[in-house]
Amino acid sequence: MQRYSTWRLIREALRAHSGWVPAWEDRDPEPRYEIVLVGGGGHGLATAYYLARNHGIRRVAVLERGWIGGGNTGRNTTIIRSNYFHPRSAALYDFSVRLYEGLARELNYNIMFSQRGMIEIAHSEADLETMSRAANSMRLSGVDITLIGREQALAMAPLLDPSPGCRWPVRGALMQRRAGTARHDAVAWGYARAAAALGVHIIQGCEVLGFDSVNGRAAAVETSRGRIEADRIGIAVAGNSSSLARATGFELPLHSYTLQAMVSEPVKPCLDCIVSSNTNGSYVSQSDKGELVMGGNLDRCPSYAQRGGFRVTQSVVAPLVEMFPAFGSLRLMRQWGGTVDASPDNSPIIGPAPVPGIYLNCGWGTGGFKAIPAGGTVFAHLLATGTHHPLSAPFDLGRFARGELIDEAHAGVAH
Amino acid sequence: MQQFPCPFCGPRPEDEFRYAGDAGRPRPGRDASDAEWAAYLYFGRNARGAARELWIHSYGCGRWIELSRDTVSHVVDGAKPMNP
Numbered sequence: 001m002q003r004y005s006t007w008r009l010i011r012e013a014l015r016a017h018s019g020w021v022p023a024w025e026d027r028d029p030e031p032r033y034e035i036v037l038v039g040g041g042g043h044g045l046a047t048a049y050y051l052a053r054n055h056g057i058r059r060v061a062v063l064e065r066g067w068i069g070g071g072n073t074g075r076n077t078t079i080i081r082s083n084y085f086h087p088r089s090a091a092l093y094d095f096s097v098r099l100y101e102g103l104a105r106e107l108n109y110n111i112m113f114s115q116r117g118m119i120e121i122a123h124s125e126a127d128l129e130t131m132s133r134a135a136n137s138m139r140l141s142g143v144d145i146t147l148i149g150r151e152q153a154l155a156m157a158p159l160l161d162p163s164p165g166c167r168w169p170v171r172g173a174l175m176q177r178r179a180g181t182a183r184h185d186a187v188a189w190g191y192a193r194a195a196a197a198l199g200v201h202i203i204q205g206c207e208v209l210g211f212d213s214v215n216g217r218a219a220a221v222e223t224s225r226g227r228i229e230a231d232r233i234g235i236a237v238a239g240n241s242s243s244l245a246r247a248t249g250f251e252l253p254l255h256s257y258t259l260q261a262m263v264s265e266p267v268k269p270c271l272d273c274i275v276s277s278n279t280n281g282s283y284v285s286q287s288d289k290g291e292l293v294m295g296g297n298l299d300r301c302p303s304y305a306q307r308g309g310f311r312v313t314q315s316v317v318a319p320l321v322e323m324f325p326a327f328g329s330l331r332l333m334r335q336w337g338g339t340v341d342a343s344p345d346n347s348p349i350i351g352p353a354p355v356p357g358i359y360l361n362c363g364w365g366t367g368g369f370k371a372i373p374a375g376g377t378v379f380a381h382l383l384a385t386g387t388h389h390p391l392s393a394p395f396d397l398g399r400f401a402r403g404e405l406i407d408e409a410h411a412g413v414a415h
Numbered sequence: 416m417q418q419f420p421c422p423f424c425g426p427r428p429e430d431e432f433r434y435a436g437d438a439g440r441p442r443p444g445r446d447a448s449d450a451e452w453a454a455y456l457y458f459g460r461n462a463r464g465a466a467r468e469l470w471i472h473s474y475g476c477g478r479w480i481e482l483s484r485d486t487v488s489h490v491v492d493g494a495k496p497m498n499p
């Protein structure tokens with residue numbers, strides 16, 4: 001792997017950038033691997049990297065039907081935070097934030113992780129009470145959460161409408177200082193490059209169509225580029241999980257929905273933290289390019305269309321313009337959607353599938369970008385050892401029949 | 416805006432309707448096992464393509480209907496009153 005550094009940058013600048021080599025090699029599939037990962041999003045790629053790095057398993061292939069990061073990983077609004085209500089979720093997501101903190105150095109790839117802080121606005125006395133309950137639970141889990149007052153919230157986002165009589169008055173906010181954003185493509189590419197350097201094969205344009213079993217155990221995948229054998233198969237295909245499960249003969253407790261996001265035209269820096277409102281279902285941050293990146297709740301019914309409807313676009317933009325009157329003069333530049341895998345309790349599903357030999361990493365729904373480093377770590381552990389990492393055990397598929405749901409209703413707005 | 420055909424009111428804007436889950440999923444009996452209850456409560460079909468769904472005409476007649484809707488193209492090609 002060609003290491004990136006300031007020295008390398010200067011050297012390349014001096015010789016007309018003629019020495020750069022591709023970050024990873026796009027491979028053709030081999031007939032057999034120890035572990036095959038289906039889906040080249042953040043979770044599949046991170047899992048491949050940690051399999052090689054933490055467990056020394058390098059006969060690994062990542063099969064991606066399109067291009068890596070072309071699914072939700074490359075479509076998301078990149079909010080990274082760990083303010084989850086239940087201790088088991090907080091442990092998983094906070095572990096992820098900690099891994100993100102060292103990730104650029106570890107991968108030798110600038111993922112542009114910017115811990116700019118996030119405030120979730122309380123608009124009423126009732127909001128404040130719900131938030132203090134949430135804050136107490138999160139603090140008990142060791143997450144850096146503070147309930148801040150109106151003045152401090154307005155100081156963090158001065159363009160918020162400060163008048164007490166406005167549509168969305170600011171009464172206070174739930175703040176996570178360590179929350180932030182990162183560059184989504186860089187997370188996918190950084191993991192791909194580091195995994196490939198350890199011997200993982202990244203195979204694009206290779207769609208998995210079904211699975212082949214021997215004695216009741218999955219032993220190979222049938223793909224658009226032929227049959228590939230594997231000892232163990234990991235599935236991390238987000239909104240497409242149910243289709244692949246059905247191809248194998250089991251069902252999953254998931255519904256695929258469109259989640260959309262949109263950006264304004266770029267403007268000079270005017271918002272240096274993430275602002276969200278669970279009450280009106282919208283959130284906004286400013287990208288390094290200057291665009292305001294906005295998102296909100298799921299579209300209204302299950303869909304695989306990968307495009308959002310106008311009704312939800314409007315329901316995101318309207319309250320944001322009411323909260324930030326200055327944004328009303330900006331044009332909306334782009335709007336897009338991704339197909340997310342919503343689970344009944346807003347928590348992921350990690351664990352063995354009902355078919356031996358197959359393992360699942362899905363159900364991240366609207367919030368799995370923040371979880372990529374943790375998801376990759378625990379999924380690699382599961383695939384390598386056949387047993388759960390302590391952090392993933394509560395998220396097993398068995399929790400539904402046991403009635404042991406991890407209801408993250410507080411995950412609230414979708415990010 | 417898309418028009419949904421309400422069997423009671425005729426074509427109406429989609430905004431008047433609310434999605435209410437998969438159609439054709441009978442509630443299990445009292446002696447059902449935990450796994451059967453979990454299947455009923457959580458494990459939906461999540462069809463890619465043709466789907467049968469329950470919708471409520473909330474801002475219209477208020478009745479429950481069953482739509483045949485394609486989850487990829489969003490085309491609705493049938494609607495009937497819900498059969499419990």
Ligand SMILES: Cc1cc2nc3c(=O)[nH]c(=O)nc-3n(C[C@H](O)[C@H](O)[C@H](O)COP(=O)(O)OP(=O)(O)OC[C@H]3O[C@@H](n4cnc5c(N)ncnc54)[C@H](O)[C@@H]3O)c2cc1C
Nearest residue numbers: 039041042043065071072073076077079208338368369370
């Ligand atoms: C608009 C939007 C905003 C979001 N905002 C946030 C946010 O702010 N913060 C956050 O934490 N999360 C957010 N999310 C959620 C987050 O993007 C996802 O949870 C996360 O990216 C899931 O990663 P993944 O690797 O599991 O799936 P994906 O990145 O979707 O990757 C799955 C891959 O599998 C491939 N695939 C599917 N079927 C097959 C097959 N049969 N064979 C081979 N390959 C296949 C797909 O092409 C895809 O590339 C958002 C999502 C969307 C859509």
Ligand SMILES: [Zn+2]
Nearest residue numbers: 421424472476
């Ligand atoms: Zn009607």
